[in-house]
Amino acid sequence: MSVSIEHPAEAHTEHPGYAIFIKVWLVLLVLTGCLVGMSHVSQTYAVWGLLTLTPLKAGLVFYFFMHLKYEGPLFKVVVLVTLGTLLIFFALLFSDVAFH
Amino acid sequence: MSGHVHRDDYGARLGMWLFLVTEMVLFGGLFIAYSYMRYRYPAEFHHGGSELNVTLGVTNTIVLLTSSLTVVLAIVAVQRAERKRALAFLSTTLALGLIFLVIKSFEWGAKFHHGLYPNSPHLATLPPGEQVFFGLYFTMTGLHGVHVIVGLGVLSVMLWWVATGRVRQDRYIHLENSGLYWHLVDVIWIFLLPLFYLAA
Amino acid sequence: MTTHASTAQPSYLVDTGTRKGLLAWLTTTDHKRIALLYLYAMSMFFLIAMGIGFVMRLVQLTSFQKLITAQTYNALFTVHGVIMIFLFVIPGLSAVFGNFFLPILIGAKDVSFPRLNLASWYFFMAGAILAVLSLFTGGGAPDTGWSFYAPFSLKTGTNVSLAVFAAFVLGFSSMLTGINFITTIHRMRAPGMQWFRMPLFCWAVYSTAWIQILATPIVAITLVLVILERFFGIGVFDPAKGGDPLLYQHLFWIYSHPAVYIMILPAMGAITEIIPTFAKRTIFGYKAIAFSSMAIAGVGSLVWAHHMFTSGMSGMALMLFSLLTMVVAVPSAVKVFNWVGTLYKGSIDFQPPLLFALTFIFLFCIGGLTGVMQGALAVNVHIHDTYFIVGHFHYVMFGGTGMAFFAALLYWFPKMWGKMYSKKAIYASWFPIFIGFNMLYFGMLILGLMGMPRRYYVHLPQFHTMHVVATVGSWFLVLGLLMFFGTLLYAILKGEKAEDNPWGGVTLEWTIPSPPPLENFETIPIVTHGPYEFGAQEGKS
Structure with missing residues (x-):
């Protein structure tokens, strides 16, 4: 196993x-x-x-x-997921703001 | 109490990174608010930015970048069991952090002196967009300042622990995690510089 | 794996350290004790908020309006919402059953950061105490509703600042718990406990933890901005200074909608544990349920502006958010189909936990479908800010999370205390709960469609009949809940000893004694198969 x-x-x-x-x-x-x-x-x-x-x-x-360079993939994924989430929040908010 | 102390440095770093995730999102919320308002008041933000002191902003950037470098060098020193060097690097970081705060306070003091602070009579006469600009300026740099103070506190403890040998060649996870926090504070400042000081 | 005849370790309920009694509990780092600390505190808050809800229903009988003024009524619905949401449903299943069973289900002795876990509980209690203090200090109990909408929350003389700070502290507790659980799942799984061998409750807690750390900071900063606005007038949400209340709504709902999934996901996870045990059958579509949890967490974070359809957003945003809202129903429906699919051709053992689990499915479906109705833009304009919304979210939050909480409590009760409750008394309490619940909240749905606005102190004569029906329903509901809690309390104190595995479950918690020993497992188990293999179990014995 x-x-x-x-x-x-x-x-x-x-x-x-x-x-x-x-x-x-x-x-x-x-x-x-x-x-x-x-x-x-x-x-x-x-x-x-x-x-x-x-x-x-x-x-x-x-x-x-x-030290992200020296870490395994998990830490990189954590950071990317966070940035991705913020980016999506940002984009969806601007779907309101930018089309007023 | 349940006596099953097991050591998991990787887990500790993961926990720290997840905490940094919450910090990133916390400031991310402010950055979102900033862009919302800047989109709405481009001219006012431009004008508000011109009131800020670029020289001080850039100086503080260099100060913080350097303090970040010395933290990471302190970790290298600990890994190599060069305790004296580690202490020197960490002390430099603490000194630079203090310099950052001193410069910051001069900057804020000047703004207050010119009547530029939230709820001030002078600010109320400015166009709405500029009031929001200064509201965000004080909020974001203020919250960042709070993080600098917390970071200095944590790094002072690390200085103590390196001196007493609690942080050493085979056990430096606490220093590593404190360093991570300090770097994140640095990263946030990297964003604040162009958003406020270079907006003009 | 099933042998535990002689265990050297005493139960976690027995004080073994140097500290005894209350002090031993308040300084414990044992995840099981911390879970109970949360449970006792939360049950108290639940009963208080339930009492407030009961009084609010009485006000709608109008004859009680001599006792309760309009301003008090505003405070009541605010406090009811704040307590129920921040002190009961958000921490709810995650803090209690997540803490107690997550480590056991993955074969660990504790969470990754036991001391942080205790600290989270103290943050929780600090937030709770601050919330209570806000009622009696400053300008009096907040009257803004639990959503603290700007600009009213910036201007009202009531003690919003402290209440908002309390919510901030509670958010901090929630984030720390999330960090702890994610790390625990990544680091503490027993040998052989691969990701797809984890019980699905763990997947649900994992998805929840991600929302906790990705969304909570947004509301934290928003609440900080409200406080700064009240004390220093920074102007970000204040239209008089160029700020924008709509920005507040966006930021608030960026967290507070995903918070709904923080509340419901662990509930779904608990249901997913209960159904296979009482159908004596492996779960139908393991991976579909695991991934639907992650999908709900993901898509659920992108639908927040459906709370703002009538606030004057751009047409583009309206369409996008309406579409995304419909999409989030898909993974939820996947789960419902899988639960029903699991029951199909199972050998069903009808016990109290299953009864409440089925109640959950029924009520959650009504809650979910009325949610889809509101996702449609045209319908939303009609029912926005009416009792329909109130009815809908009580179906989801109470009929969903609440019932799942009860189901989980009934399911794991014998394991947690090593005692068994009176099943007959629980069945007896179910009838008033179910009947009262539907009278109260379906009554609200009808009132909403008729046009009754929410948060109103008074109502027009044409709404009176339904208000009476709903209020009478609330009496049944409260009666049933008191019977339910009374039965369990009696069982904790005087119940007969429970077996180690009263339901014939096959996940790891049923392989250890009831109540579990201090370190859960004498030796860390080695896992060789998936979580719900009833055949494998029978083959062995």
Whole structure:
């Protein structure tokens, strides 16, 4: 009989080192700079910056700083389900707001 | 009391992530309210955003991003049993969190000084959309601030536990989970920056 | 698996630690004791709210209006709703039977976070006490209705702030319970307890827990906004400051509609445990029921604006939400068909739990179908905010969740206390409950179609006859409920000892003694087959 419960032992045996996180931090700083820069160009750029760079930054924090990269699929699914739910709430709300 | 203490770090992390789900949805509700109102009052939000201090907002972003980095580095240090380094990293995080709050309070203070606070006589003279903008600004940054304070409290305990060896190379789940919380606070700020400070 | 002749461990009801008596209960981390703590507290709240409902019906006899003023009536329906919803049906089956049986059904010794579990109960009690305090402090009992609609909730002088904060704290308790249950199901299943070998009650609790963590925070933040609005005037919901009450309605129902599924899903799960046991037959369509729970949780979160059809939403939103509302009836119907399919050609053992389970199916069908009626836009305009709505949700919440709660209580009672109740007394209580229930709430459906608006203190003469019928029904109902609870209370105190497996059930809880020992299982069982294999059981013995 195959036993289905996962063993509580750590999934990741090889821990990441300092360097990777410092690199991610540098990227985050650069992206923040880009975001500020874009917002000074025009309103359209500001909105595009908001819609693209912000989720990218958040994604980097989730993926590296919060160790999602090193976790199994369950944690990724949990995060995706949450974001998906919020997105659907948002879309359905705008089915009212946007068609007034 | 029932003596069946078993250790399940994976389960503890899962529990923490599920708690973070509730936090994401909590702020998600506010982000939904924000977009509802911004859709309704685009010009007023634009104007309201121009009243905010971009320099302070961006500075605070850098402060928080860096504090996030030092937390994750503290975990690496604990994994490598480099306790002194871990303590240094965590102390840096705490210091940066405090700096964030100080900057924040200057910012709020300036707004109050200009009569820009909910229910103020000056705010009542502004167009409705701007009143809502500042209502949301104070609510969202305020609630975020509360989370920063809670996070600082939790991380102070972690500093203590690393110092006393309760958090150590073979047992650092508490630090990991506290770190997760702190990162989420950081992520929320990542969204607040463009929504308010860069809205203009 | 069925041998448990000698058990070294004492029952969980016996104090084994250093603390004794009440203190031992209040500091326990045992999931079974926490379940009973919830049950005792909730039964008390239920009886209080039932009493309030009883008084509200008396007011509609008009001769009692000298005793109850209109303002008091407003407070009564608010408090009745707040207590019933936040303190009884939302925690309901999940907190009591979920806590008690989820770990046992998956072969675990406890939940993943036992101390968090106890903390959740304290949050629950704190919320309950705050809710009660809100009645007597500040400007008096809230008069907004349980939905706290803005802008009235922002302006009324009654103590809405505290009541809303109480709901916030209760929400926190609900979220923590959800986190605990999800983690428990992922981490604590016994060896061989694969996902599709779990009893379906676990699937129901799992789906519920997901709604608890995905929807509750929305209402939490909404209620925080109401408080901030009342204290600081932030203006998000206040039209005078550019805010929008419709945004409040959206945010409130984004949680509060899924909350309906938080209430009903574990109820359906309990029914799914009861039916196979008394049909002596495996469940019909295991996977269909498991997935329909998840589907209800998913689709049920996307229908909230059907509470707002007359609020002036866009045509697009009206059509979308009407369509989604109809869709959510499908997984619910799948379950009903599966229950009936399970009974078909089963060897039915007619016992009190099955009687209440069948009552659940009957009343829930009326509740569900009247719900579909309201999902139709044109009909909704006619019956919006009438007694039809009140009748409908009492059919779902009381006829559904309430009856399932009673059925589950009867089913698991011998296991929880190791005592057996008088079946005759339970049968006797069923008649006034069933007759009174239908007089009261079907009366309300008719009143609603006639045009009687809800929450009115007075009514026009043409509604009087039906109001009398409904009020008389409420007397039968209350009588039956008192008989029901009295019977069970007597059984707890003086009932005869129950067998370990009085119903011939085959899920794991029936393999351990009644009442269960402290750590449930002497040795963690190894599961080799699905949950409802009656044939396998007979083959062994």
